[in-house]
Amino acid sequence: MNLNEIWEKARELMAPNCRACPECNGRACRGEMPGVGAAGDGSSWTACTEFLSRVKIRMDTVHEPWQPDASTELFGVRLSLPLCLAPIGGMNYNYNGAISDGYWSDAAVAGSRMAGVLPFTGDNALSDQYELGLKAAKANGGINVCTLKPWRDNGKIISRGLECAAAGAPALACDIDAAAFANMGDSVSLLAPKSAADLREICSALPIPFIAKGVMTAEGAVKCAEAGCGGIVVSTHGGRVLPSAQATAQVLPEIRRAVGDALTIIVDGGIRTGADIFKVLALGADAAMIGRPFVVAATGGSALEGGAEGVAMYASAKRAELENLMVLTGCRTVGDITAARVAVV
Ligand SMILES: Cc1cc2nc3c(=O)[nH]c(=O)nc-3n(C[C@H](O)[C@H](O)[C@H](O)COP(=O)(O)O)c2cc1C
Numbered sequence: 001m002n003l004n005e006i007w008e009k010a011r012e013l014m015a016p017n018c019r020a021c022p023e024c025n026g027r028a029c030r031g032e033m034p035g036v037g038a039a040g041d042g043s044s045w046t047a048c049t050e051f052l053s054r055v056k057i058r059m060d061t062v063h064e065p066w067q068p069d070a071s072t073e074l075f076g077v078r079l080s081l082p083l084c085l086a087p088i089g090g091m092n093y094n095y096n097g098a099i100s101d102g103y104w105s106d107a108a109v110a111g112s113r114m115a116g117v118l119p120f121t122g123d124n125a126l127s128d129q130y131e132l133g134l135k136a137a138k139a140n141g142g143i144n145v146c147t148l149k150p151w152r153d154n155g156k157i158i159s160r161g162l163e164c165a166a167a168g169a170p171a172l173a174c175d176i177d178a179a180a181f182a183n184m185g186d187s188v189s190l191l192a193p194k195s196a197a198d199l200r201e202i203c204s205a206l207p208i209p210f211i212a213k214g215v216m217t218a219e220g221a222v223k224c225a226e227a228g229c230g231g232i233v234v235s236t237h238g239g240r241v242l243p244s245a246q247a248t249a250q251v252l253p254e255i256r257r258a259v260g261d262a263l264t265i266i267v268d269g270g271i272r273t274g275a276d277i278f279k280v281l282a283l284g285a286d287a288a289m290i291g292r293p294f295v296v297a298a299t300g301g302s303a304l305e306g307g308a309e310g311v312a313m314y315a316s317a318k319r320a321e322l323e324n325l326m327v328l329t330g331c332r333t334v335g336d337i338t339a340a341r342v343a344v345v
Contacts, residue, residue, distance in 0.1 A: 001304040003297075003317060010300030013098040020296045024272060025049045026239060033183055034093045036292055038239025045239030048270035051247030055279040056343045060330035068326035069333050070319055071116075074264065074287055075170040075209055075230065077143055080116030081319040082281060082334055085311065086238075086268055086291030087147035087175070087213075089122035089129050099299050102132050103307060107298040109136035109144045111311025115319070120145040120173055120213075120289070125187035130160065134167060142168020147213060149184075150176045152192040158205045165208045171230060172206060177214020177237050196223045203228035211266070214241070216251055218258035221265075231264035231286075238269060238291055249280050253339070256284030274321025281334060282342040290318070 010020040018036045019028050026049065029035060030042030038045035070081040085108050088094075091101045099107070105121045112119035121133030121144055130146055137144035146164050148157050161172040178184065179193040194202075194212070203210045209230020214237055215221050224232050234252055236245040248269040256265060267280045268289035277288040294311055301310020331337045 001301070001309070001313070003313060005304060006297055006300030006310050006313070008300070009303045010296045013299050013303060014095060014296065017094065017096045018292070018296065020300070024293050024296070025270065033240060034090065036094055038243070039182075039241060040243030042239060043243050044236045044241075044245035045270060047245065047247040048236070048239070048249065049272075051250045052270060052276050052279055054345050055249065055283070056345055057275060057278060057325065057329060058341050058343060059328050060341075061328060063330045066332050068323045068331065070322050070326065072287065072334050074118050074266075075145075077118055077170050078116070079118055079287075081277070081315075081322055082285075082287035083117040083277060083315060083318055084145075084266055084287055084289040085112050085117060085119040085294050085315070086289045087120040087122035087133075087173070088291050088295055089124050091295075095295065095299075099302050099307060101129055103302065104295065104298055105129070105132040105136040106139070107301070107307030107311050108294065109133070109140045111298065111308035112315065113140045113143060114308060114312035115315035117315045118143070118145065118170075118287070120147050122147055122175075123149045125149075125184065125190065134164060137164070137169055138167050142170075144169060145171050145173050145211065147173040147175055150174055150179045150191050150194055152190055154198055154201050157202055161202070161206045161208070161210070165206065169208060171209040171211050173211040173213050173233070174202075175213040175237065177235065177241050181237070181241050183240065196227050199224060199227035199229060209264075211264075215255070216246060216248070218251075218254045221255045221259050221263060225259045225262040229263060231266060233289060234265060234267040234285070235289070236269055249283055252280060252283040252285055274318050274323075274325055277318060277322050278325045278329070278337055279342055281337040282339055284339075
């Protein structure tokens with residue numbers, strides 16, 4: 001099986017919710033929620049891809065013929081490239097149920113392990129998605145970052161975090177940008193924004209790093225660092241929580257300047273290629289995160305050699321693309337991918 005076959009198969013299986021477009025850029029599914037699109041006019045997603053297209057890579061081809069090394073370490077886990085698989089929930093209500101939530105979390109976590117990327121799995125009002133993510137973690141040496149909803153009750157976040165830590169998880173995450181998420185329906189009343197004091201309470205109770213997902217300002221990132229968070233995901237939830245948000249890659253440099261090395265910074269939103277990964281690393285991220293295409297890879301793969309294999313194949317393709325660019329830009333290691341390697345036009 002190859003990625004073209006996977007995408008063709010996925011197109012048959014995922015209609016009408018996801019069209020498995022050759023370029024997953026938020027245009028065909030604009031505004032489709034529940035579904036796989038972004039909120040309203042879809043502009044929070046398209047802003048991400050448009051900004052990334054304005055970041056240009058500076059070639060540097062005069063160097064010794066070394067092999068590039070794209071590997072890195074994130075939360076104590078050795079990765080073959082700086083890439084995370086995003087938490088995606090609701091295979092039934094967002095997709096068309098071609099694969100189940102259980103199949104997806106198993107494929108996401110096992111496929112990530114095969115390719116050496118870091119998986120994150122989601123959470124919902126029924127808690128079954130959290131349970132499935134924890135189960136997949138346990139089957140894969142604990143290496144999965146369960147991403148909890150921002151439950152009003154901090155105790156619920158802490159007790160689940162302790163459960164994840166006991167399973168060997170490298171970190172716990174929480175999509176704090178879901179606090180007023182319309183897609184949650186009536187369950188949104190169970191969620192609440194997290195203050196600096198809330199974050200401090202949660203971080204101090206956990207033996208593993210806590211990652212706040214959905215931070216878009218330098219001020220917010222500083223609060224997270226001061227509260228003891230280990231990391232943030234610079235994210236607009238794939239454009240799903242509101243329209244007209246800034247592009248995620250655009251706010252990266254100011255966030256990095258504000259927090260220095262105090263936080264591990266992951267970024268998502270329209271990242272699709274090794275070039276996009278290169279760009280966000282140059283703008284200040286420690287790692288990129290990709291969401292929707294991994295679900296396509298797992299679904300198309302499910303009908304061929306397997307969902308985990310589809311996930312691993314997609315991640316490995318990103319590594320090959322990144323390594324190729326590293327040769328063309330004179331970057332031997334990911335640490336060499338600095339702001340000097342790009343220009344924003
Ligand atoms: C259908 C769908 C469901 C999602 N569910 C969750 C979730 O349960 N938890 C979460 O933190 N983010 C969720 N996200 C957001 C993703 O984790 C991620 O931020 C976003 O998809 C990244 O953008 P990309 O898909 O353009 O790569 C979801 C996104 C989609 C498209």
